[in-house]
Amino acid sequence: MNGGRTAEKLRDLILRGDYQPGAPLRQTALSARLGVSRTPLRQALQILDDEGLVQQSDFRGASVMTIDAAMLDDLFDMRQALENIALKSAFSKQTKLDFAKAEMALDAAEKTNDPAALSQLNWDFHTALYQPSGRKMLLDGIQRLNRSSALAEAIGHAINDRITASANEHFAILQACRNDDRRGALTLLNEHLKAAHKGALASLLEDKNASH
Amino acid sequence: MNGGRTAEKLRDLILRGDYQPGAPLRQTALSARLGVSRTPLRQALQILDDEGLVQQSDFRGASVMTIDAAMLDDLFDMRQALENIALKSAFSKQTKLDFAKAEMALDAAEKTNDPAALSQLNWDFHTALYQPSGRKMLLDGIQRLNRSSALAEAIGHAINDRITASANEHFAILQACRNDDRRGALTLLNEHLKAAHKGALASLLEDKNASH
DNA sequence: ATTTTCATGATTGTATCCAATTATGGAAAA
């Protein structure tokens, strides 16, 4: 089952901006580029379809998902709801959060400017906070939403201001967790999500204007 | 892209109980049964994997997802969070809920005892309530969770008491919606979800005991 | 000039073939 790895590669390409939203994803060309045959590529396309990064149409092929404001609203409402549950759970369990991993992810995130890598490191950070809750299915759900959101955030090449702001917010959340400040961590998390939502919306509109 | 239809057929077979949780899903046998070749069948397996109804393992094949208590907890926490958002949205929009469709689904649900059809009708009911919010992505997320839950609910052949109780709860929710009683509808919805959770958990334990 | 038709090519979907991996069962060794 190599389709999974193919999906990762293709996801990185999309998040990196090699294929803009709406761009067609031709099977022969893509499979050649990724060094596999069409069979595992199609599996990868199906995976990314279910993740919400790709849209497929009968006999008309696949293309990168196009995102609108309504979708962003839904995505961030869902993220907020689920991540709040996850963070609360992490606090209520007595297992310590993985501070070392969280800090490593944040440090690494500051040094890269590859959108795909950045997205992965951001996820690593969130994982470090939520993982200890042991709620695998909840985590899966959050990751799926994160991946959809990642596309939106990567679109406008994610205005640099927003990236550094996001990093600061992450640090603040981590700090609150270290101090065992549950209430503070939750507020900071929600502010962080709201800011991310706002930023994605802005870069979406900007992108729309840019293409007249 | 016939894989989608194949996925529907297979999903029905699983929900109908033709393949118990943990049962292997052999590609050649299944493709023969469903009247397609292995290629679209494998796509269907991938779709159901992403839906959480099937688990795949490298070179070891696919099998029906096995559900444990922790997964049920996650599933129902997520459902509660998302369905509350959806119902609130439906109320805040001025577009009227689709009462006719909701009632039709409930009536039809009372007349069938096919788990797959019942699951679909239950979803139709929830859709009638949430659809008017127009939040497609939110609805997709809820549907995904519903499908995973459906497997859990169908396991113990869903104790008959629970089925009629669920029907009553649905009617109560519908009634509250008709009266424009937002607060009441929300409480009833949450009670309904909690009862479904409890029921699924019970039938899970019972099933475990039955197989020593 | 505009629209319609239709032949051709491009692209996707399905079936099948081959390769890689895993499961099975019996023989040999302990």
Place this chain on the structure above:
DNA sequence: TTTTCCATAATTGGATACAATCATGAAAAT
């Protein structure tokens, strides 16, 4: 008897061949 090993069968994963559908563009009709 029990365990280990290996040959064989069963099964999955990937590549390719074929069929079905869609997109194109030029010729014909209006």
